[in-house]
Amino acid sequence: MPAMTMIEAIRDAHAIAMERDDTVVVFGEDVGYFGGVFRCTHGLQERFGSHRCFDTPISEAGIVGVAVGMAAYGLRPCVEIQFADYVYPAYDQIVSEAARLRHRSAGDFTAPLTIRMPTGGGIFGGQTHSQSPEALFTHVAGLKTVVVSNPYDAKGLLLAAIEDDDPVIFLEPKRVYNGPFDGHHDRPIVPWSQHPLGEVPEGHYTIPLGQARVHRGGDDVTVLTYGTLVHVAQAAAEESGIDAEIIDLRTLVPLDVDTIVASVRRTGRCLVVHEATLTSGFGAELSATVQERAFHHLEAPVTRVCGWDTPYPHAHEWSYFPGPDRVARAMREVMSA
């Protein structure tokens, strides 16, 4: 199996989807000729022509709005928002239109589109290149929300998202585009080629939306997380010596409740970790769900380790980012609670 970065895996998924289904079209700002500022669509215009992959004016509302119209026509648009921080101009088209079109028309029109966007911090991007807005989508009925953490998943989940008949928000933590970043920003970057999840099968495969992945088995505490923080949690487990079971949720809506509940019932403890701001983050939903469904098994309160409730700072990003020390500390607290 070839080793791929997450960028290559995403590119590959695009190419396979476009190859198999000529209704798949790909567009966004700088996505066509240039191949995307993170190069995730590099080569697609050359290979499939500018009618399948093209640049757009700088208008997120326009990108998603025309995608909804194209989807209603019968295409499967897969669009890129250059940074998740810039999705808000398109928020109305996503929330009021894509998410509800099937329901409001009783299935007469549908919106099978995929909206990809790089999320998360760790690249000194400041408040407008670092956000993790997943909770702003998970609250919206009709949307599916995916967050990827590694190349293998990224390819299989992106293919599943494009093939899915509902609108999918597809979040790509940019900090793991090139390697499994574990939060130790002062250490050398580990490339995906040195990680088993960097091994990506050739050809078509999908990972069903709604299935979590047990990233690391363990008995002490269940860690619910996704994206970059999967690797941070892994580092925290190793460094703290706590035998954490780390669940990479992969899809936030629909959520794999069974995997979560089975694990928490076994460990009796649960830590929720994400990079987005704490208040009303998706961690709140996870915490609420866990205690609703595993209340009598819990030996300690479900604890959240998240970004602070501040804008994502530029210079202080490592104080904001929930790194391995903070996660390990929380693990210890949950173990001793």
Add this chain to the structure above:
Amino acid sequence: MPAMTMIEAIRDAHAIAMERDDTVVVFGEDVGYFGGVFRCTHGLQERFGSHRCFDTPISEAGIVGVAVGMAAYGLRPCVEIQFADYVYPAYDQIVSEAARLRHRSAGDFTAPLTIRMPTGGGIFGGQTHSQSPEALFTHVAGLKTVVVSNPYDAKGLLLAAIEDDDPVIFLEPKRVYNGPFDGHHDRPIVPWSQHPLGEVPEGHYTIPLGQARVHRGGDDVTVLTYGTLVHVAQAAAEESGIDAEIIDLRTLVPLDVDTIVASVRRTGRCLVVHEATLTSGFGAELSATVQERAFHHLEAPVTRVCGWDTPYPHAHEWSYFPGPDRVARAMREVMSA
């Protein structure tokens, strides 16, 4: 003390704010000459002139965008979004601009604006006149979010919001504009004039943001709720005979954690009730917070009674709405858990 509807109380708060501070300006769609589709700004243009209260083009992005600019100049805009369902075109200006302006400029520029909007269902408004989007604001650092449930609070909280130096999202459940609707949609409407919270003092007073109100004292279970559902919870308590302590949160961010935790520690049980869709709703944050801070006092899981995870339906709105029967059933379940 005069009896006022919530509409009259809101109007009165506007007038007092405009009277006391000539930097307060009020605008929005149909807000000026006509006085708002719910009449909440009726009479203001006549009294204060069209330079203080005026109509705008139909552009929520424009309304909030110019309000941010005006606030940066030194005014205190109080704007109306005609229905909360239409706030999304303004979402970028709220989330990326109003919410972060003070922080990103280190206090050099600020955005002391109030964004009012009618929320909630119960008027056969279908999916675009019924939404309760509070959780889409509570996740955003820099915003304060208020939901009112009665005329007395509405006046005091709106004055506090307008006088607040930060951007405040001010949600007005339209179903309680004219009376304390308890969810029994088949019974005659009770007007505010027959309810103690319809008695509204003349002149200026404020209710500090961040203070909850114990709507009904009780020992069996703590009900955390806000807006219309305060009255529904009241009905459910009366009808079920369960001695619920009903806390009207009033402000969601910042949250009055002390009042909440003190109550739950005493009752040992907690029910969270809101009209918005369940998943990632503000109820998730409440549930997470309660179990983080009162874990060892809880005798039953914190339970949520919320809108289903579907668009708000037109014909089936009473099946969607978490009415007194559903709330009472949940109370009984929490009591017997």
Add this chain to the structure above:
Amino acid sequence: MDNPIGPALQLRIPEPARGHRPADPVPYISAAGEMRKPDLDEKVERIALMRKQLVRVLDDDGRAVGPWSPELDADHLRQGLRDMMTVRSFDARLLRAHRQGKISFYMQCLGEEAIACAQRRALRSDDMHFPTYRQQGLLIAGGYPIVTMMNQVLSNEHDPLKGRQLPVMYSSKEHGFFSISGNLATQYVQAVGWAMASALRGDTKIASAWIGEGASAESDFHAALVFASTYQAPVILNIVNNQWAISTPEDFARGASATFADRGYGFSIPALRVDGNDYLAVYAASQWAAERARANLGPTLLEWVTLRVGAHSTSDDPSVYRPDDEADRFPLGDPIDRLRRHLTVIGAWDDERQAALQTEVDALIADAFAEADSHGSVKSGHTSSPSTMFDDVYATLPRHLVEQRERMEG
């Protein structure tokens, strides 16, 4: 080196003198036949010179004059009259149903019937319209079952949208009518996307986008024009200028521009102002725009000058903000009256036939309503099963909705 200071600044806050508006509130009214008809590929600059003119075909005497007069035989014209009368009768019946307490809400298009009816007939049935809530004429002129429309409005068991949508928010892919959104303007850019998709596929179908003049202030209007202009999408961009957006007159959205057609010229999109109460002018201008789109000549913007004769909706009371006699003073008359007069002038119509048609149309509507009403309504509790609300949130029901549905039922 500071530059000179000025006087105290002022803002222009539009404050049209409601209740005492000038007799002729609509500027730039050309005579019928006055405006020339450009070639389909005429330079946009030259077409722009006509942006303050008005495409009109029917003159005051009911004659069809000038280069825009479409070649429509008497059968087609009679059909157009019938379409418009059906729409008007439909609206009247449902307004009555509202007064009878059978429905919670209704929106009529009184006075604006020509626009949707004629455009529907000028386009092909496989083109796709992205309408607002005032284009019921598209469905009626397109032959969509009237009983089904009424079932939707009543939200009864036969409502194809299963009671999910407000009355009048129809949807019919089969009839080229995109699902109506309650959120203004969103459909405008979607129409451009649909048109782009059609062209990307080398298809022949075009899209038609609809918006009210008030909603053209929304941001999605801009996105639509940007994308339509950049990709030269085969789309018709309709702006229905019915003079009002709830309580605000059209100049709030128009600003200092002379016309809404101006907006198109900001993007080099050919734009015509058209007498929206003139069935023939509507037909001709729609046809012209459609031919441009079909010939790969790109988008066309059409400003329809008309009047919202009634209230905004059944929730609205316009007496507070507009003069009573506005419809009487409106210079473009009534679309049904005008087409009827034309048919009479060309000898294809008379009072008897008119009376007979009115009776026929009213009976059709009455029968349709009786049938729809027999299926009950939301008010009578005859709706689809509440548990259907969980369907179509997603293509397949996810587990959390299965659980919620069980909870609701249990």
Add this chain to the structure above:
Amino acid sequence: MDNPIGPALQLRIPEPARGHRPADPVPYISAAGEMRKPDLDEKVERIALMRKQLVRVLDDDGRAVGPWSPELDADHLRQGLRDMMTVRSFDARLLRAHRQGKISFYMQCLGEEAIACAQRRALRSDDMHFPTYRQQGLLIAGGYPIVTMMNQVLSNEHDPLKGRQLPVMYSSKEHGFFSISGNLATQYVQAVGWAMASALRGDTKIASAWIGEGASAESDFHAALVFASTYQAPVILNIVNNQWAISTPEDFARGASATFADRGYGFSIPALRVDGNDYLAVYAASQWAAERARANLGPTLLEWVTLRVGAHSTSDDPSVYRPDDEADRFPLGDPIDRLRRHLTVIGAWDDERQAALQTEVDALIADAFAEADSHGSVKSGHTSSPSTMFDDVYATLPRHLVEQRERMEG
């Protein structure tokens, strides 16, 4: 009755021939002095006739010609030259700091210096600019301390923004420079709001909104024009057309329009295309627009034709998408060279003075950088205290942030 079908539809997908662009990519280049200067209150229709022309003052020989030539004495012109050279030297020094690994990110304005520098001098110091990330010239020409700018870029302990913002995202209310947002276009409508506020208060200050030609496709651009047109706000609406938006050429946002000035005419907002590399033209056009605003004549849109000579940012590699020799082939030359030649032509400048000024400016920048650098940088770990990140989220620290701060510190 279905209407005729057309041929297979096509989409125009702009695919400018990158790498082999035509020699003169900028259309409609007027000669210097050619374009007349309208009265401040001239009818917008008449001004519109000039939308494809270009306001130019400096001719190829360095002479200032025509009606737009502003009355600026040699001192002012030398000051302008100094401003621009300071900006260029500032940019060069910080690009070097980036290469040295002292900062993570930088954005220069190479080739576009005239626009911000001259407009800043043409307006008053109490007017408010709502800039993008390429108007550092506003601060430098406005006398904002250069060391403070560098402290911001270095995110060091003296950064007034406390390390919260990306490099170049300055803010200074005192210097009439609104806090820069990373989100494109949001500032455009805010500027209109600020101008409206000034006018609502009967104040005399005006606002100036800035946007890149690429970002003019964003929806907030529309909202700004709608509100500016409707309320006739005292605002200058600048569009800096530097030919590129990261990798996409300007025609993606412009679409089929001939110019970005066209956008203004869609709203009856007078709009000029101006040679952005001509300091005198920039000054004169800015002054004209400011006078219009101050005289309560409403908004003016100014399209500045210029070239982004460098990369989009330090994260960008333009060699992939643009020809190397674009700057050489750009017909409007370099703003510093052109003003220098003019000063020489009028006998107010020579090579020696030029060399002396260059030395002075470079020393100034070097000293400033040395001072800023002595306060450290984010890379050296010399920032404000991390716990300051909790300040200014709200006016006063709410309880949950107090707790979080404690948790972070503990």
